[in-house]
Amino acid sequence: MKTRISLLLIIVGLLAASCKDFLDVNTDPNNPTEVSPDLVLPVGLNYTAVYEQQDRGLNHLGNMMMFNFGESNGFSWYDQEFKYNATSTFYDQMFDDAYSRSLKQYNILVNRPEGYYKAIGMIMEAYHFQILVDLYGDIPYSEALERGKKSNPKYDKGEEVYNDLLTKLSTAIATIDSTSNAESSVKVGDDDTVFGGDMSKWKAFANTLKIRILTRLSDTKPASFINDELAKISNSGAGYITDDVTINPGYEKEQEGKQNPYWNQLGVNASGTETLSYKATCATQFVINFFQNTNDTTRLGAIFQEDPSGYKGINQGQPNNSDDQTPDYVSNLKLGGGVLKSATMGSAIFTLAEHELNLAELAFKGFNVSGSAQSHYEAGIQASFDYLGASGASSYYTNGKENVDWNNSSNKMDAIMTQKWLATMGITAEQAWFDYNRTGYPDAKPVGVSTGPTAPTGFPLSAQAGSNKDRPVRLHYPASEITRNGSNVPDQPDPFTQKIFWAQ
């Protein structure tokens, strides 16, 4: 009996002894725990492209706010937009996607040792954080992106975020310079789907972003502040972008998920089918009239489809029940045109036109910018025509029309903002909305077409806007922050009256 029991104890003992290796199986075979920065960067950039260009993305929001697009018969697609129903669920993905997708990836780069990647991470963080301030005002910034270490980040003043972004961009430029001097620095290659690893272009982009920031600040900051910052830009010697900034990881035409997101969602999907959003979306008659009345037919033709009966739009929130308002009879976005060029076109995140118009504004306001306001203004229009593949920019900006021809424009700010509105239409239209909120321009009034109630400035409003309301000047904080960060999120601002700090 004793032997039998001993045998038993030995078996149990052996089992216990071998259990250490036995338990060593907790390595995930399908998901790595560490990856190099060249695998992190392109995902961040892809998220940025999607953020800007997807259906209900940032550009789309801008198009809705700036009266660019209407809705075809057969759809109740844009009820929320046409009502300016700026609640906590209205475009809440603008907040959530920025932090949980793009910024999360860029923050990994910021914390990497590789200098170039670190700098790109900082520049792209600045790009996103500025947009977040422009949309929301005060945002989580200094305590953001800490993941598990800070589940409930506090909110920082939008103005302080703006100031820090300027510093961050300077640091990024300095980091690029110091990395170039270091031997054996890790180079960036094709995984940089914006500039292909050309770090001088990243420095230029950092300066360009600074100009966007300074332009936005130009009404509220002292001139000395703006000029000091302009001097830093000038001293960096890195210049500005000379081309549109687009992201193209290598879009493919016939692969779902690999097409340009704007084409894929507002154009034609990978199986060759025109999407519902494409059909639902058309020009507003106001926009068509505006192009036509200003002899801007090449840009009109590049952006919108001309049907056999001519251009036909539907103004926002107007009844759209008649048969000739179905998608086949209205001016949808032009497939193969200037906005929807192709399934493989790059995703625009910053246009050269906008940059030139920013410089035009700074020059017009007398800040220390090289080049005259008019030259930047005309360069901006030229860049817009170039982006759209439209011809005749110079004959357009010399056609003598108000807010087209610099010399014939009585209100230069109106002219700059009108051109920014047209140049960003369908591309980065949110920029026109931000500046409209800041400046009240463009002041373009509907001509020969009935629109809804008109905003105080005269720029048209959706017919479904409440009579006492203007278009929103910001977004509500998202539902996710109310449920997940309730102790820090500020009280909901009035989205129609409480302007972002740079407009106050």
Next chain:
Amino acid sequence: MIRKLLSLIACILILSGAVYAQGTVTGTVTDKETGDTFPGVNVVIPQLQIGAATNANGEYTIKNVPAGTYTITASFVGYKKYTAQIQVSDGEKVVHNIVLVPSVVGLNDVVVTAYGISRGKNSVAYQTQSVSSEDLNNAEVTSVAEGLVGKVAGLQINTQTSGVNSQKQILLRGLRSISGNNEALIVIDGSIASQSAFNDLNPNDIKSVDVLKGATAASLYGSNASNGALIVTTKQGDHDGLKVKYNHSTTWREVAYMPDFQSKFGSGWDGVYTPGENTNWGPRFDGQMRRIGPDFPADYPLDNQMVPYAPVKDNLKNFFNRGATAQNTISLSGGNESGSFYLSVGDQQTDGIVPNDEYKKYNFTANGSKELGDVTLGVNASFFKDNKNVVGNNIGAQDRAFYWFVLNNPKEIPLNKYSNWQDPTSYGYPDNYYNAYYENPYWAIGTNRDKSESKRLRGNISASWDIIDNINVTGRLGVNTVSGIGKDYRAAQHYDPQLKPSMTDVPSYVTDSEYQNTQVTGNLVAKGDFQLTEAFGLNAILGSSVETHQYRGSSMTANNLSIPNFFDISNGTGKIDASVNESQKRTFGVFGDFTFNYKEWAYLNVTGRQDFTSTLPSDNNSYFYPSAGLSLVLSKAIPAIGDIPFLSLLKVTANNSTVYKDLNPYQVNETYSQSGSFPFGTINGFYLSGTAIDNNIKKEKLNSTEFGLNTAFFDGRVTFDASYYFTKTTNLITNISPSIASGSTGYLTNIGQLSGNGMEFSLGGNVIEAKDFSWNVNLNYTSYEQKVDEIQPGADEIAIESYNAGYGTYAIKDMVFPQIKAVSYVRDPQGRVVIDPETGNPLIGDLKPMGKTTPDYTLGLNTSVNYKGLTVSATMDYRTGYVYYAQGLDIMEFTGRSIESASANRQNFVFPNSSYPDGNGGYTENTNIPISGGTMDFWQNHYNQIKENYVKDATAFKLRELSVNYSIPVELISKTRVISKLSVGLVAHNLLTILPDGQTKFSDPEFKNTGGGYDQNGIGVGGYLTPPPTRSYGFVVNIEF
């Protein structure tokens, strides 16, 4: 088998050393009730302190008995102690046969506990409940879980989907973990298995299900134990002769009820009739002939479709078929003194209520045991195979669930007239179909299929060795392996843009998937039974167990197929989307369990288990689980109680245990995954997972304390059991919802504390027990509540499953878990709804708690009445005091199909019981400001945003089972000489459901849209992703040869 197992543990040590060459006492022990011989009974001559246990044939031999007169006793758990006088002379062999009489009805139960160890119910210090084969399957259920509903106090089974093989959630005593798995552990024939293995069992193969309700009962199972356990024992052969049984049932299944919908208004938008609308915002029905669907061109082979603009009765309900399920099981069982076997073959074929939905399953079971000297070898094995072929659930360009396409039809549409979808000259044809937005569901059935097949081998082999009389070692190796394949496809659809301008072409895809899931468990358990002194006994168990779990699943999808209706990966264009997922988990544990008894009326049980797991950080992956319990049989201990004439048992128990829960594999590290669209050419990309991980994550701790009372009256004809328990869960491993600005959408960490308590009562009785007539009733009462004591500093709540539209399930500090929150009305101090005085519309308020999603209490009642051979049984339950979110009803508000949307006849009206601010901080009653947009806009965009409107009382009374069985009298069938038993019966399930009065019926409150997965605990949100609730009825035939 149970008796035999008991025999192994119930031997007594022979203490006598003195040996004289004297007489022998021998004999056979039999059971009075059955006449069967009785192995494992202790036959003792106390004066001499000698004795013996009966062998497999029920025979005992006590040698070396000196001459004299003695008292001889025999005892066995659940039987009256036998006492008699014998006289022995030198050299004589005395034959003394013993007949054991069951002590009281209901008390001769033994409980099958952890590791298949049977124990006498008296010695068990925790609460269990056993469901026998007859109780489980008297109404011919299609799954074991279905057969348990309403029969066990503390056990809640939620049917979460409708359909041919519906998904069940099995909860014991509610939810104790916020994010962790709360489902009960399943043990089949002594080996840990899985819920899916449980679902795959043939109910006809089940001998019993023992429900170990609390963590203490299951604590020997380590980290699996915290949710209690269902110990399933499958049928074994008897030790005599051969029995052949055949069982057949056919049941029909039909829609029990459809949602309550308005039938006053038909197709249209904003009050205007529109042909082709799925929405119901048209004018009031007027009976006029109107065009529905496209305006066909002049040369089109079809005339425009005209229907009366009038409600069609049951137009959606009639879409569904009457389904049918046929089940057949043949079993063979038998054996001899040293061995037994049970073999069965079963099949089940189901046609669903959705046309062409099919499900088939087959079960093969082989159980056997063989004694070889002091070793008993056993095998329990079953093979299962099923095939499912149902309509897909990603239908149309919008990837909608199937039921959506049924619900999105106005009341004037005769939906069941569109089955002819392949004929271009039929109105069912895609281009001709009336609905401009959502496709013909018949077309969906024909072009979208989800097919799957799985095969499971589950079983174990065991060897049990009686090393010496009172020590036994049992080793058991179990396997539960399932593999499956699936094919899910969707055919492409191109629409004529002239006829269907609003339709987007549907792209095709085919997904092929495979998985294999293998669980291997082994355990080695040594048991010893020691009579330490005359009064003290010790039952000791030492053991070890090992469990490995391995999963691999892969899936590939090809899109935009080139050849129509050819669903193969090779037919895709573009790149194939493919993924592989693997995981592995191993645990190892050693444990001990010691039960001391004093005179068989006081039992003290202490257990401990040390566990090692692969899923926690290696420096902190081992933990110890203690438990202690006390059982006092007062009716035996205190003569005054024992002498109460009608009281046959009074037992009290108390226990406490601590168990821990570990993580899932690989959760301790943050990982990267390939990003959706990547690679682009040579550029690859990985994203950091949305969930951040706490570097110091620890195991989750559950402490529970339970008090129990077991009583029996009138020789066990009436029993009453009660238990009260409380639990505390701390260090909850929870995926909390941090601010998204933290750069993570989830954060896995230990938080907070949940504390719960509950009560269970069960009252059973044979109310009438006469010669030809009997009536018994079993009543179960369950109530429990888990309260959130603490979430974490700075946070008072976490979303379990939240929807951006403004509702979800939450864990909220100081409230019962889980809790529904929804966007609410704004109310003034008097509780009136505050409106906007300019529009008259109610203000849209914040997300507010709306109630808990677990019942205040559940009452289950089973009863059966028997007259001669006729038995009528019924099972019903009533759950109340909780709410659910009727997901889908809110969407029907958008489409104008809801009752509410027509309640004011599409007119503006003064919102009832409302007020508006008077400007001085008070409120003025609103008597005259009507809402605006009553034609449509109010309902679609305003009322619909106040999600409080869709939080409904989940109270339900359900008649779960009703059966009538008739056993043909033996006299009639004995003439056949072949058939020994024959019974026929009628059965019905869910025949009746009563939901609260005055509340719009939508779906079954038990339904849940997202079963499984991380949000499995977010119970209480459901309704529209699964077809409507069903009821079934049919007949059953049982024949024994």
